[in-house]
Amino acid sequence: MVDEKGEEVDCITYLCPPPMRYKLENGFPINTARKCGFWKASIGELLGFINGANTQAELEEFGCKWWKYWVTKEKCEKRGIKEGDLGKGGYGHVFTAFETADGPFNQVEAIIQQMKERPELKTHVITNWEPQYTIRINGKPNSVVVCPCHGMMYFTILENKLNLTMVQRSGDWIPGVTTNTIQYSALLMAVARELGLEPDELVHVVNNAHVYVNQLPWAQELLERKIHPYPEMYLRAEGKTLWEIRPDDFELVDYESEPAMSKIPVTI
Secondary structure (H helix, E strand, C coil), X not given: CECCCCCECCEEEEECCCCEEEEHHHCCCCCCCCCCCCHHHHHHHHHHHHCCCCEHHHHHCCCCCHHHHCCCHHHHHHCCCCCCECCCCCHHHXXXXXXXXXXXXXXXXXXXXXXXXXXXXXCEEECCXXXXXXXXXXXXXXXXXXXXXXXXXXXXXECCEEEEEEEEEEEEHHHHHHHHHHHHHHHHHHHHHHHCCEEEEEEEEEEEEEEXXXXXXXXXXXXXXXXXXXXXXXXXXXXCCHHHCCHHHEEEECCCCCCCCCCCCCCC
């Protein structure tokens, strides 16, 4: 992978660390070793994806602006797509317009409907992967600017409570996994509201967990910092459907943390 200057960066990989389990009754699992002032943008990104957002402009409508580094003119031209587009196989496309023989298929809408009609089923699964757009063979680039890292979702309803297991193929631990925990905890709350259920537990599994070597000073500092109790998160979205919820409908209360960490290197 390369950094923002285009220089190659090695990483340290830990294959499939133990699952992280977060009972939401114990608080909202946001990092407290550093202040995550970006939490609304994190939630906005995923809300955008489940509404089909698949361009930088569409994601910015949900308050997420960081995709500009991955959808540059150079990266998009290499894949034959317009500047600012994530491409086919991007999160918004795969979640809401998955390509089938019968045409585009909206997985999110279908699984929500199935959970309402048949809550006992064990097949409430949303995939984040369209292999025809992610595989690189014969010297050709993939068709999506970033192969989806997170978003393989397994919903389970037990005792009138909703649980979510989210499996991600790859996780940049310091900047990425922190963001993913925030957004899928929020999604669990939002989907539970849509179904009239109580949100119970997020189980977060990362297959390829890694820290880039240029992030090691930040990783060491995080290990030495104080950890605080989790805050509370409230979803103030009465009368709204899942697809109408926006980041401002979430309220984070009693969030005590160590200072924010700036300039953490991110590979692109």
